Amino acid sequence: MISVVIPTYKEADSIQEMVQRTAAALGGSDEEYELIVVDDNSGDGTAELAEALSPGFPVRVLRRAGRQGLATAVVDGWGIARGDLLAVIDADLQHPPEILTSLAKSIRDSNADLAIASRYIEGGGTSDWELSRRLISWGATHLAASVLPLKLSAVSDPMSGMFMVRAAAIADAKLSPLGYKILLEVLAKGRIENVVEVPYQFEERTRGSSKLGLCQYGEYLAHLAHLSWSTGQIGAWVEYSLVGLTGAAVDLGLVYCGAERAGWMAIWIVPAAAQMALVWNFLWNQQVTFPRRTPASMAKGKSLARFLLYERICLPGAVLNVCLTLLLARGGMRLMVAAACGVVADGVFNLLFKVPAIWRVWGLRRSASCQ
Numbered sequence: 117m118i119s120v121v122i123p124t125y126k127e128a129d130s131i132q133e134m135v136q137r138t139a140a141a142l143g144g145s146d147e148e149y150e151l152i153v154v155d156d157n158s159g160d161g162t163a164e165l166a167e168a169l170s171p172g173f174p175v176r177v178l179r180r181a182g183r184q185g186l187a188t189a190v191v192d193g194w195g196i197a198r199g200d201l202l203a204v205i206d207a208d209l210q211h212p213p214e215i216l217t218s219l220a221k222s223i224r225d226s227n228a229d230l231a232i233a234s235r236y237i238e239g240g241g242t243s244d245w246e247l248s249r250r251l252i253s254w255g256a257t258h259l260a261a262s263v264l265p266l267k268l269s270a271v272s273d274p275m276s277g278m279f280m281v282r283a284a285a286i287a288d289a290k291l292s293p294l295g296y297k298i299l300l301e302v303l304a305k306g307r308i309e310n311v312v313e314v315p316y317q318f319e320e321r322t323r324g325s326s327k328l329g330l331c332q333y334g335e336y337l338a339h340l341a342h343l344s345w346s347t348g349q350i351g352a353w354v355e356y357s358l359v360g361l362t363g364a365a366v367d368l369g370l371v372y373c374g375a376e377r378a379g380w381m382a383i384w385i386v387p388a389a390a391q392m393a394l395v396w397n398f399l400w401n402q403q404v405t406f407p408r409r410t411p412a413s414m415a416k417g418k419s420l421a422r423f424l425l426y427e428r429i430c431l432p433g434a435v436l437n438v439c440l441t442l443l444l445a446r447g448g449m450r451l452m453v454a455a456a457c458g459v460v461a462d463g464v465f466n467l468l469f470k471v472p473a474i475w476r477v478w479g480l481r482r483s484a485s486c487q
């Protein structure tokens with residue numbers, strides 16, 4: 117049985133159509149289903165309109181006392197659910213309910229633990245968002261993937277508000293989300309081995325208004341910080357950062373010995389040092405940071421292939437490092453100061469753009485996608 121939770125806060129304009137469309141979609145499949153509307157005392161009739169549809173539709177309404185957040189509404193809804201598959205979908209029709217049947221089919225067919233409706237795989241998308249909105253969405257997704265790389269490596273849209281998870285995969289997890297992003301909580305704390313993604317188009321809202329405000333952005337950052345702590349990812353991060361710092365010291369030490377002591381030309385020693393530091397970082401991450409944290413099957417073997425991949429991902433940062441160092445030095449800056457600028461630029465560049473890809477080098481799972 118599929119239990120679909122529909123969190124609502126002031127969605128009187130769309131809740132009835134939402135329930136009807138969802139029922140039509142799931143009623144056409146051979147799955148049993150129930151709908152659970154979790155309303156936070158909207159005061160605009162949302163809960164009453166949903167209740168009015170029962171018993172014509174298999175819908176129950178869980179009323180909470182006041183606005184307590186989207187993600188906890190979902191957890192409370194799942195708490196009274198009877199299905200072996202638990203789903204969530206927004207009430208405002210921005211998530212097409214028909215996708216629920218594809219999620220159910222793919223999770224069953226591929227025996228996955230989690231099926232995510234994704235905007236960011238082929239066939240998915242958003243309507244014409246302006247640049248600022250795209251940037252915020254990209255930034256939020258990238259930030260999550262950078263803070264929790266080991267947990268989110270398998271998914272293209274960890275921000276998605278529409279997905280389906282096996283009840284068994286989260287039965288032992290203590291879910292205590294903050295804000296909007298219930299999927300982050302599930303990915304971080306659930307027993308999720310296999311993920312499947314289904315593309316969908318995120319529609320524009322035509323009724324009611326978005327409930328996403330500044331407060332939710334703040335909650336998002338607090339939620340990420342909390343998850344990095346409670347999952348122990350912060351420990352991996354500390355080791356990874358220490359390796360990076362020693363790599364920077366190796367790079368600068370080699371430039372110093374080569375250029376300042378041995379008198380080699382900067383044009384040779386600067387790239388050589390950057391390359392040596394890259395090898396150093398790889399070896400330490402390979403020996404120390406990742407083996408304890410990735411599945412044993414992944415941690416062993418394939419070192420050369422892994423190194424080549426690592427090299428390819430880190431190359432742009434290293435090139436930036438070398439070019440900046442040489443340019444600044446040619447402009448009259450002391451070589452060691454220029455080299456320090458290059459190393460910092462390399463580190464910041466990788467931190468901002470490459471972290472999820474770098475961590476994925478250590479054999480983390482990818483999801484399958486179903487069209």
Ligand code: GDD
Binds near residue numbers: 125127156328
């Ligand atoms: N019960 C309850 N309590 N429901 C809430 C609350 C709350 O505090 N806040 C929001 N909701 C409900 C809304 O009524 C709506 O049904 C749904 O949660 C999503 O809220 P929106 O404000 O419309 O969110 P959005 O459109 O900006 O973003 C949604 O889609 C994104 C893409 O999938 C969310 O689901 C995001 O988490 C998601 O990234």
Ligand code: MN
Binds near residue numbers: 206321326
């Ligand atoms: Mn919405």
